[in-house]
Amino acid sequence: MNQGLAQQLFQTIDSWPILDPHSHVRPQQPVAHSLADLLGYHYYTELAQSAEFEEGWWSDQAEPVTRVQAILPKLKYLRNTIQYSWMMLISREFLGIPADAWQTQTAEWLVQTAQKAIDAPDYQQTILQKTGLQRIYLTNAFDEPIKSYDTNLFRPCLRVDDLVFTPATSQVATRLHTTTGCDISDLSGLKTAVREVFKRFVQAGMAYPAVSTPANLVFEPVDDVAAESMMRPMLDNLQPDSGVRDRWASWMLQFIAGLCQEYKVPFHLMLGVTRNAYPFGVPSGKDLFPSTNRIDGFDGLFNLFPKVNFPTSVLSDTSGLELTAAAWIRHNIYPSGHWWYSNNPIEIERDVRRRLELVPWNKPVAYYSDAYYLEFVLPKFRMYKFCLAKVLANAINESAQHPNREPLTTDDALAIAHAWLLDNPKRIFQE
Amino acid sequence: MNQGLAQQLFQTIDSWPILDPHSHVRPQQPVAHSLADLLGYHYYTELAQSAEFEEGWWSDQAEPVTRVQAILPKLKYLRNTIQYSWMMLISREFLGIPADAWQTQTAEWLVQTAQKAIDAPDYQQTILQKTGLQRIYLTNAFDEPIKSYDTNLFRPCLRVDDLVFTPATSQVATRLHTTTGCDISDLSGLKTAVREVFKRFVQAGMAYPAVSTPANLVFEPVDDVAAESMMRPMLDNLQPDSGVRDRWASWMLQFIAGLCQEYKVPFHLMLGVTRNAYPFGVPSGKDLFPSTNRIDGFDGLFNLFPKVNFPTSVLSDTSGLELTAAAWIRHNIYPSGHWWYSNNPIEIERDVRRRLELVPWNKPVAYYSDAYYLEFVLPKFRMYKFCLAKVLANAINESAQHPNREPLTTDDALAIAHAWLLDNPKRIFQE
């Protein structure tokens, strides 16, 4: 019964186009060059390494067949994971390789067979069509070119981690100088340069600037005088201590939030990651999070910029209700997606139910893929959409039995799903 | 099957009278003056503001129609929330307004139609009867009159936040002096005054003193000498630093716990709220909580007063198992209700299942409404009771299949529910 209803809801929700409001896709090469690029997604290399560690077993630079040979014998350990299911969908739907071929065929065969599909002239178009991908947002470095791609499909977003957390080092200053021409030898120059970058992104149709932050950051207002005095030693490449680093980060977050206010764009926050926790990790596989992970360190920022909208993601499951409560009372917090280590069905279902029970339906940004290649958008969104359909089906059923709940019809449920997946992000990100 | 069993259990549980051991109802005016009072409950103003913020959109002082006009256009965004369901039950059951009228009628019509019901001479009696409300506990300021109301229906509870957290400021001292006649110029005078207040409440049938505390408070024993030395500058209105504030709070908690021991009443704790986190909030809509929220800061208090019973609520879902474990081993901790941001079905169901699996059935205090008007007691208790019925139905079913669980019959399950909802609070609060 319930299962039938969940599937019925899923069918409808799955038929809608996808707006994907956060990814790492590169517009110059949005799809994989080879099967090895797909298997080289850090989820697979992480899990494979975790299952069976061998020193030097993986290199991103190796030939495609070598990479697939490295990971293939370890894949059997991952067959239970949700990530393995993503890959099998890609394999069947986009590469024409049935799932059981992964148990019987060689790396060479898999690479070659995949390559035939990838090299087809309509490969990217087929993926876009099967995915129903309407638009996908990017993660752009502040100094990368952002004009040379299909802005109908891709929308730039300015990633500001480098500015916020590697503050005013000569390397960042050099990059800022190179891209803007500004002299970065004092705070005023730095501000001019960052504003220049921001303006350039706004003109290119930026959806938002985005930042990922460590778990322990506590924002505090910092004025320009204090920032100026912190900046000087950094330019000489003196390492600031952790207190200075945090206050510098606060100042830069504040400056960027100010630009968001001025240019009327939201500021996307992704809270709670510990970078480089695991030095033996594969590329992009070194980061973790602590379970003691709170949002309220950003209260000061939220309160200082009531006119800036903050779509916000959390990495730790323990922050799920805190984010829900913030989205419930704060007018400028929008719960956004299910990030990384919380991007699995059990955590998604829990937070979806919370947002359904407690947050006005016009606020959540349902989901983003965080994908590096377009191939991953469909399996990730389908995973999410099935979770959403399950939670909605349960809510429909329960509302029918519950003497104290308003009836939730199938149409109501689909309207909520549509708002979360399409209408809310379009409004919040000004599509 | 399971659904049928849950509904069957719910029917029985819902037929019982309600003892509501914590509310903010005012005995002089326990029901709403108008529809605007009901819609002005902070849940609705918070959610409406969060959904669609407009500067100055809400004023508690505005005329009823003005208030309803302010919130009505925003209500559509809340239709998915559990709180909206509460209001629709009130609308149908108590105001005679069908739920769909909220989509079609004007604010004027809604206010006037509601007013007809509210102005009926038996309005309050009808609510009490439909709710089956046997008794409801209050939240009383230390200096409010507590004798002038129906003590058969209402039971006073002394809220001590002012004493604990705004310590011995001249304003609190003045209020204490006014209400007790004591001279509050030294610790001994303060103690006499607080004891006087306490005694007055005990004589008026107080169920318990109650306090809500911030997440980071760590209780430590503080002796009178240290308290005396902290008190003097406060009376001169010098702001204590946070260390002094916390130690003062510890001293006062200790003094009040000592009075609880002497007068054999429990001390109700509500742990983990951050006051005024969101300055733009509507009235009562400014508070939040951090997810890093632990109970063990109160270990010192629990250990110092083994003869005092502490019914305890937590605000953060992350403290749910810690509270369950404390109730499991500590003889003087009673898990109490599901507070505020954790008062939603998903968190309730989880903590109910924990308490059912791990805590002796004679300990939990099932639920309290926290309501400001009697109208909200029924919808909130029904929400809780349905969650309880679901968890019990699952436990019954599982016990029937599980080769390792004792059979849980429907009668067993109802006995547990009865204990949690009625017998335990009556024993713990000495009804």
Add this chain to the structure above:
Amino acid sequence: MNQGLAQQLFQTIDSWPILDPHSHVRPQQPVAHSLADLLGYHYYTELAQSAEFEEGWWSDQAEPVTRVQAILPKLKYLRNTIQYSWMMLISREFLGIPADAWQTQTAEWLVQTAQKAIDAPDYQQTILQKTGLQRIYLTNAFDEPIKSYDTNLFRPCLRVDDLVFTPATSQVATRLHTTTGCDISDLSGLKTAVREVFKRFVQAGMAYPAVSTPANLVFEPVDDVAAESMMRPMLDNLQPDSGVRDRWASWMLQFIAGLCQEYKVPFHLMLGVTRNAYPFGVPSGKDLFPSTNRIDGFDGLFNLFPKVNFPTSVLSDTSGLELTAAAWIRHNIYPSGHWWYSNNPIEIERDVRRRLELVPWNKPVAYYSDAYYLEFVLPKFRMYKFCLAKVLANAINESAQHPNREPLTTDDALAIAHAWLLDNPKRIFQE
């Protein structure tokens, strides 16, 4: 359907032999002397005391009938708990006492009837057979004899808490000297003695050393020079401050991890307990945990010893996803069992689902009993196995409906269960 499938999976999983990789069973007397030993398990004394406290109600030294008389009237309050179900299984399966006799019979009758079963010459053998217990791991003090028992059934594990957390006090030093003959008057002597102990355990077939740690410990590398300077005052019985205690603990953890690396054995971590939080507690019933409980304080240890495997348990539910994520990317972290306050169906089901969705199947160590008597192995493992069967049944069903999940067959699910319960522990603990 789902229920039928869960039961079917359970039947198969329950038919397998049990490898129990952590317990407190004493090989000289692995079964209870009397019913009072079973009812004296801290779960029952804790819950009984929590339900109805009386000063001095319990003594571990009292006669069996006296102990059973003390607890019997309180048992009725625990009938809802999972722990009560454990006892009833023992009662029916091993003692021949039907569950309802506990409501109708006297303490004397229960003790005597149980004693007939316990005194039967094949009592232990019957328990082993009904349990299907293949092997069980022990918790051994560093100075206890470890050679005098059936090493086919029992496998020693070196508990190092005393060494790590009561550092180099004269009492520990005396015990170390007595057991090894080494002179413990300096760090070099201490190292020799600990190495001697370690070697003795390795030679006796030790599975691993194990340690339980407080929630707030942050490991930091400490060199021998620093350790030497910390050691001297401790030998004179001067109490180190908490900073020194933590750094000493770090040094000792590092030294033991080094021995693990040298002797190629894993290091079992149990993270997050607060000892002696509740001074009125019954024996073994004084410990709790804070919900703010993170794993990443041990990052330094994990990174320093990439060749040491760390089977890791957490006490707090809030650390469940952090442990899952660590097991997902770190090659040397193995999520192990469901410890103590998290050893209840609701927490187990959640973490089982996480590990199933996110961790390679060759990593989890499913479960351990933590039992003090062999009688408890079967009911605890059955509790776990039923949770596992439920989660697997749900995953099978969902994979059949989900357009985005690989099919999970019953055989696949059973293979995962077999790996978690038997193959993984055998490999990790080198059976």
